[in-house]
Amino acid sequence: MNQKIRIILWVIIGIFLVASLVYSAFIFGRQQGIEAAYEEFSQAGISLDYFQKN
Structure with a gap:
């Protein structure tokens, strides 16, 4: 169940x-959108690592 x-x-x-x-690519243009999404992904990755350890 946990899995x-x-x-x-x-x-x-x-x-x-x-x-x-x-959404970011659509609003801000392709390059800026990818950068913004990558930033969000990095923050989410840190959160996920923290969540997995606990």
Whole structure:
């Protein structure tokens, strides 16, 4: 059950990151959008590492 919750969480986060990338690219233009999404991804990655350790 714990593994299912983790998989669902990863799917939700993945959808959010892809959506943020597309949204940023659409609003700010391709290069700036990718940079903004990469920044969000880095912050989310730190959060995920913290969540996994606990």
